[in-house]
Amino acid sequence: MPQPTVVWAYRRTGKFAFHVLTGALEAAADTRDVPVVFANGVDRVVAAIDAPLAGGGPVLVGWSFYSPDAAQMIAELAAVRRSVDDPRVVHLVGGVHASAEPEQTLRAGFDLVAVGEGERLIQEAVRILRDGRPLCDLPGVVSLAADGAVRRNPRAERLTLDEFPPFGPDHGRYGPIEITRGCVYACRFCQTPFFAGASFRHRSVENVRRWARFLVGRGFRDFRFLTPTSLSYGATGPEPDLAAVEALLAGVREDIGEGRRLWFGTFPSEVRPEHVTPAALQLVRRYASNRALILGGQSGSDRVLAKSRRGHDAATVERAAALCVEHGFVPHVDFLFGMPGEEAADVDATFALMDRLVGRGAKVHGHTFLPLPGTPFRRAAPGALTAERRRQLRALASRGQLYGQWEQQERTAQELARGRAAP
Ligand code: SF4
Known part of the structure; x- marks a missing residue:
């Protein structure tokens, strides 16, 4: 089978997820060289599919979106399919919406739904395509069988953040450094605990610092973190671990120097109100720029x-x-x-x-x-x-x-x- 090509349907709504998945492909020796195309909009997705198909395919088109954008992205998939509908093209969709509503998403036209986190799954998808095996065997995917029945493969084990880069460094696709994934709280309106798990998984201070230094080397002046609750960094439960927060902030500040800006407890993250104490605020004031x-x-x-x-x-x-x-x-x-x-x-x-x-x-x-x-x-x-x-x-x-x-x-x-x- 020829080398597969990965095409991201690269809309704003899933932008940073694609950067993370690109980083996951870069992280394994046998997926590092797979061609990755960032295609923004229907015409670009179609063009990105056409080129590798002419060379024999196969093409994996990746989609990711939040619930408010689902209708628009389903319409875009239909438009892509009207232009190119070839069995060598597989439309794989991930993200919180598809994970929550896999059957509805499949019936809307996608070939496969990736449930949960995608780093290992995307690596494995490329290997399976390269071997010419069916993607519906992939752990963590939901698909429709020929008779229309829903087939759910068990989810892969949850990963540790240090295993993967927080973005796609080799492709120059950056983003905030994800320091914590999952959430121990269970706010009934929120998709995070269901999607990423009801416990905290933290990127280690050493690993965050490594990527902060990498961004310094690429000329970045602003450093942001991604976390469901900023002052929970290093904690295992609801009680903050301010020593862990300080180790993180002091370490990153040392790496980026005084002239660059470090953002903490602000976009794209936030702080829970009961975590706000004089000690926590003094700490943020000491190291962060916001x-x-x-x-x-x-x-x-x-x-x-x-x-x-x-x-x-x-x-x-x-x-x-x-x-x-x-x-x-x-x-x-x-x-x-x-x-x-x-x-x-x-x-x-x-x-x-x-x-x-x-x-x-x-x-x-x-x-x-x-x-x-x-x-x-x-x-x-x-x-x-x-x-x-x-x-x-x-x-x-x-x-x-x-x-x-x-x-x-x-x-x-x-x-x-x-x-x-x-x-
Ligand atoms: S604390 Fe934030 S991320 Fe966690 S469940 Fe509540 S709203 Fe969601």
Whole structure:
């Protein structure tokens, strides 16, 4: 069989996942040389498939997206198939949405769904294609048999982050360094624990530093981490391990020097409010460059917070924001509007808390609740706001006190609810 070609359907929605998977291919001696094409948009995907097919194929087209983008990506797959539909081309889809809804995703037109993390799976997929064996034997994939029955292969074992680079260094495809995967919390609206596991797996300090030094060598000036909860670095459970956080931050700071920027507890990650203590803030201030912190608040109602299993109350959010201000940080507090079971009094409590927070100098990062596949809340009503609440939020935004995609997410929530699979 000729060498397979890997084509990433390289939309913004799955960009960093493709960088990680490219790094995984680079990490093994027998997959390092496989051609990888980053093809953004239908025409480029078609062109990227055509070239290797002319040389004999096969072609593995990789897709990855989040639930809000599923409809668009399914439409793009259909458009690609209209231009090129050849048995030597396999459309493999991974990511949280496909992992949560494999059957629906397969019936939407994909050949195979990769459930869970993809680093080992993509290496193995290339080996199987090279050997001319059927990809439906791959561990961790779900496929449709000829009679339409769903075939689920057992998932591969969870990996350790140090085994793989955090991005695709040889291809010059970079991203934030993932320091922690999985989450011990079980917030009922969140896809992370289901997708990446309900325990923390941390990249070692030595390994993070190695990749930070690599990025310094490539001229990077900003260094960001990817983690579900920043102050949980090194922890095994809910209690932070500040010694581990300090070892990480001090080590990376030493490697990158004082002239470069180190971001911690900010995009694309955040901090849980109960982890915010004077000691933690002093540590972040000492080593990190950011003077804003993103706090997960979600609601001002203790009832709604308890129902969503957030593991903290509203007073903790307020206390964390006050501590941030005291220590010279601007708190950016995430809120989720329209959470399941929310009643008028709960909404009042959320808006009152937001008012108190912005009065102290905080900013609100507004989201609308999405009933995401794979989560305990997947069948809940989509998040919705009244006209009056929308007006209040727009007023906050016009004063620069609120930002976020909450309006667009209100529409997306409706689409998700319409498109979800039957129970
Ligand atoms: S919302 Fe954050 S803390 Fe909660 S389960 Fe998801 S990643 Fe973990």
